[in-house]
Ligand code: FES
């Protein structure tokens with residue numbers, strides 16, 4: 001594979017396209033650039049050489065634990081490095097997600113990568129620039145403050161002939177200096193003492209530089225995790241029914257004896273898989289294999305309603321109070337009018353386009369893994385635990401998979417491949433089938449949200465009591481992955497809170513409480529109702545509830561819904577500014593909802609919502625049409641406003657916003673995981689539909705750029721306000737309130753009757 | 755196992771495969787053509803699309819034996835990074851992808867559409883690509899990329 005990537009890089013170098021994700025240096029060259037004595041437990045973050053290397057020709061290689069997930073983030077990170085070092089963008093090469101070479105910067109979760117990982121790389125680059133200027137000062141015999149850098153060449157201000165290139169200052173040698181690095185993962189502070197460039201001088205950051213990974217993705221030359229291949233590799237498939245699983249009582253080997261090329265049935269604990277010589281043989285064998293499962297100890301729930309009852313009636317194990325102001329009882333006792341409603345959000349899929357895939361080669365006490373994980377170090381450590389070998393014996397090489405939206409933080413397939421490779425002593429490639437992924441995707445959890453509000457005689461909102469009830473992520477950092485749990489490894493933690501943003505804490509009300517309750521859930525369930533982080537975890541449901549409530553109050557008080565919001569959006573002017581800019585772009589006219597009732601079958605409406613996710617401010621205006629006879633909702637247009645501080649790559653950001661908005665429309669109108677006591681029902685794209693071309697609305701984007709701020713998480717926050725904006729638009733069109741997602745024709749019809 | 759003769763991207767190829775194997779796995783595993791991708795194996799998503807005698811086919815549903823001696827075109831048959839097909843170039847111009855996993859289907863679907871209708875309207879594009887899924891939500895850019903090809907062929 002390395003050989004192939006060299007030729008690819010050479011080919012592409014000639015066309016001026018930068019390659020990401022492949023090592024043309026290889027480990028040996030890394031040792032050359034960084035010196036011997038590499039730490040085997042990942043790189044030492046206090047050594048500058050752990051972060052980057054400069055070769056003789058001036059190429060900058062950045063070693064990063066952050067990985068490209070299809071969001072363009074690695075291009076943006078390369079821009080940040082090029083900017084800080086003053087080298088041209090195409091001299092920066094990102095060596096990404098190799099656990100033998102990179103510092104552990106924590107998992108790549110889209111919204112945090114620029115905000116945290118970007119600042120880490122910026123500071124490491126600033127430290128490198130500082131050191132390069134020091135070296136140049138000696139060589140050019142000129143004080144540092146008389147030096148300037150253009151495209152990696154340091155020269156003396158006023159005498160441009162006195163110059164030296166980075167490559168000549170350092171080429172192929174180590175920096176050999178220590179920097180400050182405190183904390184771990186994405187919270188690590190890197191070289192915080194080194195001054196970085198003034199954003200006013202930015203030339204590369206802020207530009208729409210084309211994505212480095214895209215050209216190959218349109219030609220078939222890009223190598224995904226699904227394309228990883230090593231000599232002598234066999235093919236494996238997993239056997240997992242779409243329901244609670246338990247140990248197999250018996251496996252009928254004769255059921256696959258007529259499929260040629262089957263190598264082995266792998267069975268360990270409740271894990272069953274098949275290894276074969278060809279992919280097609282493995283697929284057929286996994287489908288045909290007759291397994292009789294023993295009675296599962298974990299009962300599937302009877303359906304979504306049982307989940308909502310359980311959410312309602314089960315005591316939380318942790319109440320996360322995010323806002324508590326004034327006195328709620330006093331507020332409600334003064335209220336003239338009270339509002340109360342409950343909102344329902346279903347289990348939803350990440351729905352990766354390509355089922356996950358990994359290649360594992362386990363030989364004795366060593367393992368090499370090629371996979372698309374969002375957390376290279378988390379997956380490495382999990383596999384090491386499962387195989388009972390030291391983490392340093394597992395070498396994980398990142399290969400990008402299909403877009404995953406949080407799903408590949410729990411990179412289950414890599415363990416499946418490792419387990420099967422160990423069983424046959426050969427490298428094994430495992431890809432999940434579509435039904436495996438629909439059933440075993442660790443889903444975005446269901447939520448049940450109750451909002452109570454009180455308004456005084458003057459129409460002021462004086463009481464706000466918000467309670468979200470949801471499940472923690474059963475599949476999260478501390479816990480073993482699926483195969484590990486199938487061979488008996490136990491969970492180590494209670495899981496991770498499904499977020500607490502979006503409960504109306506953006507508003508300032510006199511008496512206000514916002515609470516997110518953690519309801520106990522099966523940890524590491526060997527059942528389809530596993531949970532994990534799905535894009536902007538939990539915020540969509542909470543904003544659906546809080547922004548519907550604000551809208552309901554505005555309508556009831558005969559106030560324009562934007563005007564009512566602005567009264568209470570006093571905590572941060574960025575949020576009122578994005579709201580105002582967005583409604584202006586959408587051509588919003590000041591009037592209360594609902595719209596004057598029209599008489600036809602098809603009615604139109606507009607709705608608005610606003611949100612703050614991790615300090616990125618967003619607002620959405622939805623324009624929709626409802627067919628009152630069928631209940632069909634058509635989203636005509638979304639206007640989306642977005643303020644994430646400093647914008648690194650405007651077109652890249654717009655691409656992300658477009659994708660998030662369309663995914664939001666899809667989740668609002670179409671998506672719900674269905675199951676009953678026998679198992680999950682939607683196991684393909686027909687039974688779990690997602691948005692298609694004919695349902696795609698027009699989209700207008702409003703960006704506010706703030707060069708005086710740090711870059712914040714971009715893109716993902718734009719998924720948050722869309723559901724609520726659509727729900728409010730349905731009310732505007734029809735006078736009917738939607739309380740449950742998705743807004744299927746049936747639910748719209750019953751809301752119209754209510 | 756049988757020896758099967760194929761005509762892929764203009765070249766004759768002979769493969770050893772079980773005749774029931776879907777063409778997708780033969781292209782990917784026997785011929786190392788990774789443009790067509792496995793998305794569902796059910797004919798529902800379009801990630802595996804190839805052209806057989808100029809028509810789009812879901813290669814996950816087509817036994818390799820049924821493609822014998824027919825002309826098969828994969829994404830690789832259109833162009834490469836050094837020499838892209840105008841459709842591929844337009845997709846780059848519009849930055850019309852995120853993860854790119856669905857892009858084989860989008861580009862091949864666009865090719866089949868433009869071959870039949872060089873100047874499609876937005877609703878023509880939406881209709882003809884409606885059976886192709888993109889989970890990342892790049893639809894609007896895909897539409898713009900196809901319009902870009904169509905507009906430049908007006909000038910040509
Ligand atoms: S993989 Fe063939 S249509 Fe989805």
Ligand code: FES
Pocket residue numbers: 070353402403851852853854855856857887888889890891892
């Ligand atoms: S770009 Fe990711 S599925 Fe289309």
